[in-house]
Structure formats: C-alpha cells, structure tokens
Amino acid sequence: MSINTILQFVTIGSAVLLVLAILLQQRGATLGAGFGSSGELYTTRRGVDKNLFEVTIVFAVIFVLSILVGLLIPS
16 A cells, blocks of 8 residues: 555545534524524533534644645655
C-alpha cells in the first residue's frame, strides 16, 4: 500500500465523518429565522453538544491537512 492510497482513505474517511458530525449537530435555524426574526438566545455549548462541536473541528482539520499533504506529495 502506497502513501497515496493511505492518504486517499484518510481524506475520504475524514470527509464522511465530517459530514456526519455536521449533520448530528442540533443547532439549526428555525422557520422564524428564515424570515429574519430569530427568537433564539445565544447559549454556551455544554456536554455532548460541546464534544460534538470539538470533534467536528478535529475532523475538519484532518480533512484539510490530508488534502494539503496530498497536494505536496508527488504521485
């Protein structure tokens, strides 16, 4: 297995996990927010919501770094 193959698996895996982590987050716009009047107050993230947010950031960093490394390594 070459480094390019491993890098492709890392990129695809991190992309799928990133999409899942984004879709699992609870913070969505309500119908009222779509019309310009959001009645939501800003609250801090706690518990599972905070952990999911941090995991999403980690997946995004892994995804971007795997793409950058893939661009730098000659094929």
